[in-house]
Amino acid sequence: MYFHSLQFLFFLTLTFSLYWALHRHKWPRLGVLMVASVFFYSMWTPWPLVLFLGATGINHLCIKGFRRSQKPGVRKALLTLSIVSTLGVLCTFKYADLFRETAVALLGPLGLHVRTQPFGLLLPVGLSFFTFQALSYVIDQYRGEIEKEHSFFEHLLYLLFFPHLVAGPIVRASHLIERFDDTPSLTADEGGRGLYRIAVGLAKKLIIADVLGSGLVDPVFGSPEAYTSAECFVAAVAYSFELYFDFSAYSDIAIGTAALFGFKFAENFNRPYLATNLFDFWARWHISLSNWLRDYLYRPLGGNRVSKPRALLNLMITMGLGGLWHGADWRFAIWGLAHGAMECVIRVWWWVTGKPPKEGKMAVVRAGLGWVATFTVVVLTRIVFRSPSLAHAGEMYLRLFEGSLGLANVSTLVWTMLAVAAVSHVTPLSLFHKAGDLFVRMPVPVRAVVLVLVGLGVRHLTSVETRPYVYFQF
Known part of the structure; x- marks a missing residue:
């Protein structure tokens, strides 16, 4: 169910x-x-x-x-x-x-x-x-x-x-x-906010994630040789958005459902694709897992309270095991170790140069470059995460860097969903909360109609088959 x-x-x-x-x-x-x-x-x-x-x-x-x-x-x-x-x-x-x-x-x-x-x-x-x-x-x-x-x-x-x-x-x-x-206890406002989170989750899953998955990601990752390099790149970006909107949708519905029974779950995502380095990314992505690995693995190993080489080893162990947690395949460990290795490079750089200031014109430039580099790393390493095998991932990388152009196989619907995904991801959280306030002020019957329309009508509107949640496999 x-x-x-x-x-x-x-x-x-x-x-x-x-x-x-x-x-x-x-x-x-x-x-x-x-x-x-x-x-x-x-x-x-x-x-x-x-x-x-x-x-x-x-x-x-x-x-x-x-x-x-x-x-x-x-x-x-x-x-x-x-x-x-x-x-x-x-x-x-x-x-x-x-x-x-x-x-x-x-x-x-x-x-x-x-x-x-x-x-x-x-x-x-x-x-x-x-x-x-x-x-x-x-x-x-x-x-x-x-x-x-x-x-x-x-x-x-x-x-x-x-x-x-x-x-x-x-x-x-x-x-x-x-x-x-x-x-x-459950006030009318609290109940309304719980329903709002459920509605948001349903929209993320059915409108964005499923369209991106079935409309581009699955075909391209299934047969990368049939697509251009440009289409493979768009598919890699689309997969990162599919994974985020699919998994965060489940978290939204879980948080909203728990709220209806009077329990408050902590947030599990915080706009991760706005991260300016990999440490920032993992502080925003699957927060409950990142915190678990920090509190029950990294810190018990000694964290960064030990020598610098040992701290780097602790980081690699944590990221490698965290990657392997995602699936019974060594490619997941490789994916985690790749993130760990790049985090080690960042940490060594900070040790040598010191953390840069967060204010000033150069800080804005550094943040922009950091964002581009972080998003690129996340997208490219996710190819290993998504592919059924390392050999298949190799084929995807070869096709990706071949340099062929053309985007004929990217439909208007997929482009639209990519735009919606990007815009909604960068939208200030204050607007998200204001939309929740508006939903709460709606009469109860109107809220119910909204949920029914979102939950049952979206699939018909997009003509996309309902898919299971991606993280169920983990």
Whole structure:
């Protein structure tokens, strides 16, 4: 059941009605959310819920153990057990075949026998997001950053809450589980803003992302040899916009949906294509993941509090593993390492020259050049991210730099959506908020009509087949 489906609108309406009918009573309202979350996930396949249940059970017992023990060795052992078991589930179901293929390639020539048949394990939807959120909760409990010990039911609901379960954002405890005890409230304005975020998400997904994907990105990346260099370049730019508007659309709908139940999720994007360097880009793109990697990987490795060479190594490790998180293919690690290497260059440059001032005429010039360089790097490295293999990415790069001209295969609709994407991305956030204020002031029936028109009419207007969210594959 996708957020942009008619099924979800009915599901959300029913869940919303039951939740607020019981909102004054903690366990009945949480029970509604649990049943809704289990049903929502079961619409794909129910069996991974057993896996999630088991993983949560192990983590919950470990939390109980190290909260009650004063012995550092025992606490660290339980934390290690929790982390290893949680990552073990992720590695088994997501990376087992990647590790097997790698072992075959490396050990086969040496005469060592390695299983050649795929394991064929089905990757549960949302496993990566479940894993990172589960780890953050356990580690925060270990660090003492969460004062209360929650019940197993609350722990499980925190992980399975349907708005963020399958594609994020990665929600911290302070934004969800620590609010379970509070009697929720929802004003008319808050409800209107939640609906506004849902409407914006639907528009991003159905109007912009799907048109760019099916109208240009898929055909060009499928057969780059059939297109000119100019068309390949436009397709690479279009893919970056497709990915942003697709993923940020899901985040918008998740944030808006959570708001309808009285929960406030943190923002997950902040106009990333306006970044003037790669550090700035990752502070704006998939913010919940960037913050997770910073707080639970980069800083525990020593961050930049160690020697400069070690700080650069920590950065490469973080970016490489962050890239591999996106998929069971070494090309994702290469993509992450490419970003890491360029961030290392930037950091060394800052160490040598110092960070440039942010004011003055030269600052404007530097910002402009930085923006061009950053956007170019993001677009070009995304070719590896989008291509089905490194060999295919190589073909795309060869075609891209061949120098052939002509844009006959870029339709007027695609050009229009690229223009809409670019303009909306640079539009000041104040206008976005003013549009939200206008939506809030609309009568409730008018808001409902707007949502229905956006959710059901856009696909007909654009004549584009509805597509799944891109990040579901991760």
